[in-house]
Amino acid sequence: MRAFSYERPSSPAEAAAAVQRHPGAKFIAGGTNLLDLMKLDVEHPPHLVDVNRLGLDRIETTADGGLRIGALVRNSDLAADARVRREHPLLARALLSGASAQLRNKATTAGNLLQRTRCFYFYDATKPCNKRVPGSGCAALGGFNRIHAILGASEHCIAVHPSDMAVAMRALEARVDTVAADGRTRRIPIAELHRLPGETPQVETVLAPDELITGVLLPPPVGGRQLYRKVRDRASYAFALVSVAAVVVREGGAVTQVRLAFGGLAARPWRNEAAERRLVGTDGGPAACRAAADTLLDGARGHGHNDFKIPLLRRTLAATLAQAMDRA
Template sequence: MRPFEYHRAGSVADATTHAASGAARFIAGGTNLLDLMKLDIERPERLIDISRLPLDAIEENEDGGLRIGALVSNADLAADLRVRRDHGVLSRALLSGASGQLRNKATTAGNLLQRTRCYYFYNPALPCNKREPGSGCSAIGGRNRIHAILGGSAQCIATHPSDMAVAMMALSAEVEVMSAGGEGRRLPLAELYRLPGDTPHIETVLNPGDLITAVLLPAPLKGRHIYRKVRDRASYAFALVSVAAVIKMDGATIGAARLAFGGLAPMPWRDRAVEDVLIGQSPSSALWNKAADRLLAEAKGYGENDFKSVLVRKTLASVLSDASVREI
């Protein structure tokens, strides 16, 4: 591990100011960053410890939504009674990720910003544009079973690993950000991430010194909440395909639908056109296929990951079938 400076932040302003210059990283749980530092993939010159900042509360908003502090642990968020009651898809997604020990340490903001688990990104001996811009993408033409079929580019086809972020995308979450200049802003979670394009090493729209202070969930959507994760083993494995769904029936037809997908793209993936296919329609196998056709209209496999198109089609059909016939 390379030497670095360490600063324990006493306030949000202190944290953002110290992170605005130099190769600085925020650290709280450290469940991803420390591994990357040990592998010499992340090389921060300064670590800003924000773990003692007062950002660990879950508060109710006037509209019934929630403000989730950036430092709320994944375990505490999954166990919160309001989350379990009103945002069940989020609790289920959190409990499907990592292990109990990691969920006790991992934080809400850290989970959103964790980096890909691409084999080649984690191996400094092999080319990776995300790790070293311009070096090439080893996954294209290589072992790409876990890689993206949506949203990738000729420079990178790595997937985003978070389960929590997929559920939050389906719930139309927003992130609250504080800049080094003391200016706060809110942006939809979908606008936090950047697709790889020609700059796969730039993963978010955050500027140096920007700190996520909270995640905001809108008023809960009543209906059936499902999170289904297909993976190679039952625990401690990242999704090959996952589906977060909130479906509200209006009699015999679908009155509202929110869908997001994991394991398919460089960011948690939500396509509103897929939801539009479902709204106002009666549940049927033909409708599930139509929704999947829309989702996969621009999908591209790279050999070993071609199976994901079939897998997500079947997973989506299973989730929608369950959501349209029983309460979750």
């Protein structure tokens, strides 16, 4: 076991300042990801800053009818909240499809957004991984890459982001509130939070090391049909091979608004507005679905074991849209 120090600050700004004072320090809340990584010697922070007592565990209605979700709201509590279930059912469904009940009772909103990839090689300290040791190589490229990315990858990394909740929040156009050590705050669209690997796969978000997520803001509900479909190897406690978060609004038989976000495809929740536009004004039928999938998959590339994700995505999108249009 590697030694580390620990502290429990009393405010978000103090927590951010504590991380700034200790290079390499990490925030810890539920610990459902970080503690595993520490045990496996993938992460070895010299200092842990416990943020559990910062009062960031509330779900509040905003003046415009949206919701502000505190960073420390547990996944179980968020999925069970009556406002979430009524106004943003997509989010509740995504949360309940993730992990296990025990983990959802501990995992937090911010921690879920910031969880690291479940790539086999990232977790195995004996294998080269550019996320873990920059410049060491990517073992997944020539290895067993069944769960890996088909979009947005690079020759340096083909890992995917594992969160179900983040995919739903991408479709709901959430924004993320943060505070830094100097007290500076900012609001980041979730579309800009996660980075693609490029040449620096170890840099996974746009957050500074001392920047603490304090909450997530959901805009007022858009209505329509909200669905979350997750394809995985077993019915529970498994990460997505492909997932689709869909918000479909229609008048009569025609789609007037659609948002589609995808998991299991890339290093961040994936959304392609051009593909969505292929569906607007249509009946959402098979021809429109094929056109949207063609646009979505432009540039997609399998790496051998995960080639099946391309036709799987087409079928999953078709099934989701059929259900949204009441044709299932």
